[in-house]
Amino acid sequence: MKGSSVNAEDYLKCIHEYMDLQGYAALKDIALILGTVRQTVLDEIKILMDRGLVLRKEKGKYALTKKGMKEALKFLRKHRVAEILLWKGLGMKWSDLDDQAMGIEHGMTEEIIEKVCLNYGCKKCPHGNAVPDKDGNVTETKDIKISKFNSPREMIVSRVVFESPEILKYMEENQLYPGSKLMIVDDKRVKSASGEGILIVPDNFFSAVRFLEV
Template sequence: MPVSDLSPSAQDYLKLIWSATEWSATQMTVGAMAERLGVMPSTVSDGVKKLVRQGLVAHAPYGSIGLTDEGREHAVAMVRRHRLLETFLVQMLGYGWDEVHDEAEVLEHAVSDKLIERIDQKLGYPRRDPHGDPIPTADGQPHLPAATRLSAADTGRTVAITRISDADPEMLRYFTELGLAPDTKLSVREHRPYADVTTIRLQGRDRDIDLGASASGAIWVVAD
């Protein structure tokens, strides 16, 4: 079954289940999915049962939800669509990186596989989207960098930002004001866990920046 034959809600469910475990070991549950999607748990439960019948997910009652091989294939295809569309909107249409998530959420259900491949070609086969999330290849292979959250990065080291969560547009605008984006280089000056503060300094700057727990937890870095 092509991913385009699935309903938009089924596509959303599969993409969410896969994305939830991309950068962490968090397992997806019915309750967590309902919270993320803004719907009732009973709605998610019914949708998951349908996906189980289609052989796309595995779910024990009250347990975590996992993808079958076919489900994973469809989920990665949807992630690829979403991230290529975000990249297209920023690079070709001039959208801000804080604007593209919701637009891509709508468009990803309507575009054809042929259009996605044309977009990929037009963009020069990008490896990541504007937030640093890796774009899976056409054959469904993700390529996750060996990154760690800034909140857990070793102090005294120079690192480069590789990914910033796009979950909160307001936070993205805040990061823009601070000059934080993928490929920005910075040094980790200090972690103050009892104050939930991480102090950083951008390369070439002469002042420190204090980030709260939610901000430093939304940034992934790699050793420079």
């Protein structure tokens, strides 16, 4: 994403994703994702704080307020439906959808969204995240963040909450999609039901992906 075309909605989406990943968004993280510099991020964060959308958790760490969360979810509706359109309508690559949707999501009117939903269904985005309604309400997905690795366990991929190109490409290459079964060996390794060998997961994999019991 280019720094010049970034707006408030992109900031809210970015902070939302980092909150799912690690509980907060740091200035440098946001700058990296949005392709801008730390000072620009700080200036925009101040505006969002004045609007009551963002709060400071501690020095350099930010989160969405309740109002900010609602606004983020309204935007995520556009983003996730744009992904569905690119995927089901245009047959684009699963790992490119998040990035490509950034080019069209701001122009997704409710009329377009309703047509996409009618044609392709829009319960979830291709990465397994529920599509909020137009008021920003969303049904919480009851899945698990794995943080303890006592013994190998078989799980099903539920969704990708942090859609970084690295994680999406890795999952696509190894055919790990929402609904795929895998064996979690430890905090660094998994065994895919469709693949032969043990796979080393990228950094942040277990923070970025949620699972369901088999």
